[in-house]
Amino acid sequence: MPNARTGQAPELKIVPHRLNALTTEIFLAVGSEPLEAQRVADHLVAANLAGHDSHGVGMIPRYVEAIHEGVLKLNQHASIARDAGAVLSVDGAYGFGQVVACEAMAFGIERAQRLGICAVGLRRAHHIGRIGHWAEQCARAGLVSFHFVNVSGDPLVAPFGGIDGRFGTNPFCAAFPRAGRDPLVLDFATSAIAYGKTRVAFNKGVEVPAGTLIDHAGQPTSDPAVMHRQPFGALLAFGGAVAGHKGYGLAAMCEVFAGALTGGFTTRADTLVTSNAIVNCMLSVIIDPNAFDAPDSDTEAEQFIDWVKSARASVDGGEVLIPGEPEQRTRRERMAAGIPVDRTTWQQIVEVGRAVGLPAVQFEGIESK
Numbered sequence: 001m002p003n004a005r006t007g008q009a010p011e012l013k014i015v016p017h018r019l020n021a022l023t024t025e026i027f028l029a030v031g032s033e034p035l036e037a038q039r040v041a042d043h044l045v046a047a048n049l050a051g052h053d054s055h056g057v058g059m060i061p062r063y064v065e066a067i068h069e070g071v072l073k074l075n076q077h078a079s080i081a082r083d084a085g086a087v088l089s090v091d092g093a094y095g096f097g098q099v100v101a102c103e104a105m106a107f108g109i110e111r112a113q114r115l116g117i118c119a120v121g122l123r124r125a126h127h128i129g130r131i132g133h134w135a136e137q138c139a140r141a142g143l144v145s146f147h148f149v150n151v152s153g154d155p156l157v158a159p160f161g162g163i164d165g166r167f168g169t170n171p172f173c174a175a176f177p178r179a180g181r182d183p184l185v186l187d188f189a190t191s192a193i194a195y196g197k198t199r200v201a202f203n204k205g206v207e208v209p210a211g212t213l214i215d216h217a218g219q220p221t222s223d224p225a226v227m228h229r230q231p232f233g234a235l236l237a238f239g240g241a242v243a244g245h246k247g248y249g250l251a252a253m254c255e256v257f258a259g260a261l262t263g264g265f266t267t268r269a270d271t272l273v274t275s276n277a278i279v280n281c282m283l284s285v286i287i288d289p290n291a292f293d294a295p296d297s298d299t300e301a302e303q304f305i306d307w308v309k310s311a312r313a314s315v316d317g318g319e320v321l322i323p324g325e326p327e328q329r330t331r332r333e334r335m336a337a338g339i340p341v342d343r344t345t346w347q348q349i350v351e352v353g354r355a356v357g358l359p360a361v362q363f364e365g366i367e368s369k
């Protein structure tokens with residue numbers, strides 16, 4: 001049935017490998033080297049597969065704009081600006097976050113495997129997307145990690161007690177690898193919802209959940225348009241009216257750990273980013289669990305997980321999930337049934353693809369049957 005506000009047809013379901021190939025072609029056409037185009041495509045499609053459409057292929061038009069504006073630089077690599085052994089300062093040179101964050105994690109993984117721990121401060125990266133991706137990279141190497149991220153110069157979220165946007169959606173992420181299983185991955189924006197989820201809702205013509213947004217006068221609203229049309233409102237920190245100080249507090253720590261400690265920059269009046277670029281800085285602490293005197297840590301963690309999941313469900317037919325489980329399930333479903341993409345987002349991707357010179361045939365027959 002068509003959407004009530006936009007009148008658009010239901011969303012498409014796209015075969016993951018076709019979406020990946022199309023995304024790769026778009027970035028090759030823009031000027032990325034093959035490995036860069038592939039890394040960006042892999043990351044965006046992986047975010048869609050994990051169920052985080054806010055950080056999936058819907059970002060393509062904005063990335064292309066940021067390239068044309070000259071802020072997002074093509075074919076850059078991460079470099080170590082200061083090597084202090086277990087502390088690495090890494091410069092992203094405003095390259096694709098999908099490339100420079102991957103390289104920064106590789107530096108940190110090698111050090112943590114050698115020294116037991118490594119703190120990596122990544123600065124001047126363009127959008128590093130779904131942070132869980134980087135925690136999963138560490139977990140695949142058998143390492144625990146936690147990550148504090150700021151979105152430098154992007155004041156979308158109001159501090160608890162205020163009504164003006166003062167900082168970004170500053171995600172926090174932590175992961176714990178599990179032998180023979182997918183890791184525990186906690187990965188969320190410290191805003192009540194990620195900004196990209198307002199874009200997805202706006203494109204779909206649906207409301208966002210109550211308690212996530214205020215309008216320009218500070219009044220609660222569920223209309224995502226307040227983040228996409230003037231006069232702009234703001235996102236609220238997670239925790240809502242009663243516990244918003246918790247989300248705000250974590251966001252503030254993300255801002256200073258990521259924006260200040262890494263040598264990057266925090267959000268304030270004289271650092272506002274006015275282009276389409278998204279600048280991320282990230283403090284990652286990567287730890288080898290074998291460095292602790294805890295030979296039973298795996299078993300301890302598994303027993304806790306079993307115990308938690310044994311709690312009675314709060315609703316009939318419900319169940320207790322652990323962090324990372326929703327993404328694993330969505331990944332399985334979408335690999336089989338295709339990735340849902342709303343018509344507005346698809347149209348935006350087709351327009352960008354055509355504008356960079358891709359032939360129409362690239363967009364045909366891409367739907368899952």
Ligand SMILES: NC(=O)c1ccc[n+]([C@@H]2O[C@H](COP(=O)([O-])OP(=O)(O)OC[C@H]3O[C@@H](n4cnc5c(N)ncnc54)[C@H](O)[C@@H]3O)[C@@H](O)[C@H]2O)c1
Pocket residue numbers: 052054055127128129130131132149150151169170171173185186187188189190191192193194195197280320321322323324325326327
């Ligand atoms: N790069 C950036 O600048 C930036 C900024 C903001 C957000 N992000 C990304 O946006 C994505 C989406 O963020 P979000 O805030 O919308 O995430 P979200 O609110 O969907 O929360 C996701 C997290 O909660 C866990 N979770 C969800 N339901 C659960 C349940 N029932 N039981 C146990 N755990 C559960 C998930 O496993 C996951 O770890 C994240 O991947 C984040 O990294 C990136």
